[in-house]
Amino acid sequence: MAAINPYLNFNGNTEEAFNFYKSVFGGEFLGLQRYKDTPESGKIPAEAQDKIMHIALPIKGCLLMATDALESMGHTLTMGNNVHLSLDTDSEEEANQLFNGLSEGGQIKMPLQQTFWGSYFGMVTDRFGVQWMISYDEKRTT
Structure with a gap:
């Protein structure tokens, strides 16, 4: 297996959280993608178009990754379901x-x-x- 990485879900504030993590850990974002840039963008409400669909920040050989969990897409965020283990x-x-x-x-x-x-x-x-x-x-x- 190539890698195992944490994947976090946020309630609309992924960009704020990752700017904070970047200020703490340093580095540059990889793979920043907004919902408006996806093939499903027509199904996304206007107020959610600029939310983060995927972002990654390299930290010491692993990737901290995240998304904004949108209720309009059927996602429900509660503490406990906001972390995934991502296997590459x-x-x-x-x-x-x-x-x-x-x-x-x-x-x-x-x-x-x-x-x-x-x-x-x-x-x-x-x-x-x-x-x-x-x-x-x-x-x-x-």
Whole structure:
């Protein structure tokens, strides 16, 4: 496996939180994407268009990543569901193996599939309530 990284959900203040983290840890943002820049932007309310769909900040060999969890997109944020463990795998086969293992007795939130951002990606909550994001990005390994 390539890496395991924390993934945080915020209630509309991801940008504020990550500017704070950047001031503490230093570095530059990677992969900043706003909801208005996605293929689903037409389904996003005007007041949420500039919210963060994905952001990453490298910190000492790992990535701290996050999103704004939008209620208009069906997301409900409560303390306890605001953290995911994100697994970056070395192959699609490894992604399938880990996803299938973690989903045994758990709940698939998003099946593994090719995404518009170019990754093979899925989400599952395991039988113990831990939330996982599994990803394989062919561009990262080549």
